[in-house]
Amino acid sequence: AQSVTQLGSHVSVSEGALVLLRCNYSSSVPPYLFWYVQYPNQGLQLLLKYTTGATLVKGINGFEAEFKKSETSFHLTKPSAHMSDAAEYFCAVSDRVNKFYFGSGTKLNVKP
Amino acid sequence: ETGVTQSPTHLIKTRGQQVTLRCSSQSGHNTVSWYQQALGQGPQFIFQYYREEENGRGNFPPRFSGLQFPNYSSELNVNALELDDSALYLCASSANDGTYEQYFGPGTRLTVT
Numbered sequence: 219a220q221s222v223t224q225l226g227s228h229v230s231v232s233e234g235a236l237v238l239l240r241c242n243y244s245s246s247v248p249p250y251l252f253w254y255v256q257y258p259n260q261g262l263q264l265l266l267k268y269t270t271g272a273t274l275v276k277g278i279n280g281f282e283a284e285f286k287k288s289e290t291s292f293h294l295t296k297p298s299a300h301m302s303d304a305a306e307y308f309c310a311v312s313d314r315v316n317k318f319y320f321g322s323g324t325k326l327n328v329k330p
Numbered sequence: 331e332t333g334v335t336q337s338p339t340h341l342i343k344t345r346g347q348q349v350t351l352r353c354s355s356q357s358g359h360n361t362v363s364w365y366q367q368a369l370g371q372g373p374q375f376i377f378q379y380y381r382e383e384e385n386g387r388g389n390f391p392p393r394f395s396g397l398q399f400p401n402y403s404s405e406l407n408v409n410a411l412e413l414d415d416s417a418l419y420l421c422a423s424s425a426n427d428g429t430y431e432q433y434f435g436p437g438t439r440l441t442v443t
Contacts, residue, residue, distance in 0.1 A: 222372075250430050254434075259436070261437050262373070262422075264433070267430065310372075316386040317375045318363070318373075318375060320373045323371070
């Protein structure tokens with residue numbers, strides 16, 4: 219079975235500071251992992267994904283995530299936060315067939 | 331390239347009523363998945379349609395049903411609405427090409443009173 223845990227429902231950082239959003243997963247098969255961003259009143263936008271190959275994955279808007287099998291983690295980072303990064307972020311794992319399992323989300327607040 | 335669109339954007343229904351939500355998939359995509367996102371939670375998988383056939387289902391009762399049409403657009407139908415059905419319903423389309431990338435629409439906000 220697949221599941222995702224996102225530690226911290228709210229994270230607050232100052233503009234220019236490091237962003238770290240945590241995601242741990244459980245999967246009965248080698249996981250496919252994703253990060254999505256959701257702005258208010260909008261759908262989800264894919265930030266990045268890991269399927270196979272390089273474990274450090276780069277995505278849009280300067281975000282990146284590293285797949286660590288030993289820690290069952292896929293944390294999202296960005297070296298320098300921008301005000302426009304304020305949104306809700308969701309980690310998801312796929313069963314490699316047709317289902318995505320999402321975490322409960324982390325709301326990122328960026329302080330000026 | 332047209333993205334995923336959903337209609338209506340907002341809907342208010344009364345408990346016990348039935349509702350139909352619609353989704354137009356992105357050009358070139360033959361797979362549509364539906365999700366329910368309750369307030370403060372992540373999206374929960376309802377079901378997926380591939381080439382007009384249901385291709386997987388989450389833990390939702392049979393009163394949640396769907397259709398996919400030859401143009402790959404899709405409908406989500408919910409019968410006997412309950413207060414707990416109030417949520418944002420998201421549609422996502424994908425190409426079933428091994429990329430596992432789903433493209434989401436803006437959602438339909440359903441309120442059941």
